[in-house]
Amino acid sequence: MTDGDRRTIDLFVSMLGGLRVDVHGPTSDNHRGYLNSLANLCLEVEVITAAGNTPEEILLHRVARLTGDLITTLAQAGAHTIVREWLAARVELLQLRLSKPVI
Numbered sequence: 001m002t003d004g005d006r007r008t009i010d011l012f013v014s015m016l017g018g019l020r021v022d023v024h025g026p027t028s029d030n031h032r033g034y035l036n037s038l039a040n041l042c043l044e045v046e047v048i049t050a051a052g053n054t055p056e057e058i059l060l061h062r063v064a065r066l067t068g069d070l071i072t073t074l075a076q077a078g079a080h081t082i083v084r085e086w087l088a089a090r091v092e093l094l095q096l097r098l099s100k101p102v103i
Contacts, residue, residue, distance in 0.1 A: 001057075005048045009060060012041040013097070016067065016090065025073030025083055035071050042068040056096055063089045 015038050020027040026035065045064035052058040066086040073082055 001048065008041065008044050008048060012038075012045045012060075012064065013093070015041060016063070019067070019070075021070065021083065021086070023080065023083060025070060039068055039071050042071070056093075056100075059089065059093050059096060063093050 015034075018034065019038065020030050042064045045060055046068075049057045049061035049064065052061050063086075066082065066089050069082045070086045
């Protein structure tokens with residue numbers, strides 16, 4: 001993974017922290033430009049982690065895919081399953097990142 005790939009992933013994880021979600025999906029107070037930027041990062045992270053070799057890369061791929069799915073719930077009714085899956089994956093990623101030693 002290149003330094004640029006790592007910066008893309010770090011930006012993606014950082015932007016996840018600003019995504020406002022309730023039980024129905026992203027809330028209406030998320031700025032459209034923010035959602036568009038995050039959706040583009042989802043695609044980038046999916047490409048970077050497509051051949052994931054580590055638990056973190058595999059989980060990042062899953063979170064990126066689910067985040068993209070979650071963003072599309074703005075146009076869908078009854079997307080509770082996507083929301084639950086995204087929340088579970090997001091928690092797993094946070095736990096994994098918190099358990100890693102800082103170098």
